[in-house]
Amino acid sequence: MDGKTVAQTRVLMARSMQPTDANGYGNVHGGAIMRFVDEAAGAVAIRHVRGRAVTASIEHMDFKAPVHIGDLVTVTAYMTYVGKTSMEVECQVAAENFVTGEVRAVSTCTLTFVAIDSSGHPVPAPPLILESAEERARWDAAVRRREQRHTLPPPPLA
Secondary structure (H helix, E strand, C coil): CCCEEHHHHCEEEEEECCHHHECCCCEECHHHHHHHHHHHHHHHHHHHHCCEEEEEEECCCCCCCCCECCCEEEEEEEEEEECCCEEEEEEEEEEECCCCCCEEEEEEEEEEEEEECCCCCECCCCCEECCCHHHHHHHHHHHHHHHHHHHCCCCCCC
């Protein structure tokens, strides 16, 4: 199984936010942005495995700036870590006001995907080839997040 570089699976997606993406005050719903992020991250995962991949988790998503109807939202998504069957994708979200040219950093988040076969069973993912110190640092951060997730106690039952 041949590995792929971060650059080979990087995705840049952009779309203009429409009234159907927003509430009555013109603010885009967080869920609309989350869906767009999931689509971009999913494209990275599918491109990496050249097969099926499903979302397993979204780390967390903080919104640092509002997004409004008419803004151009851009999601830059790239692979940060690949395990046996799981893959972590980081997404950076920005919003641009077409009229003023102002660009706002909206969010950064990580999503985990699992490579699957046509029956829905996990399958091995190709390795990730790291080409820079920045990519190595992102890999190391992903390993730390993964270790932390696996050492946390389960949440209490309500």
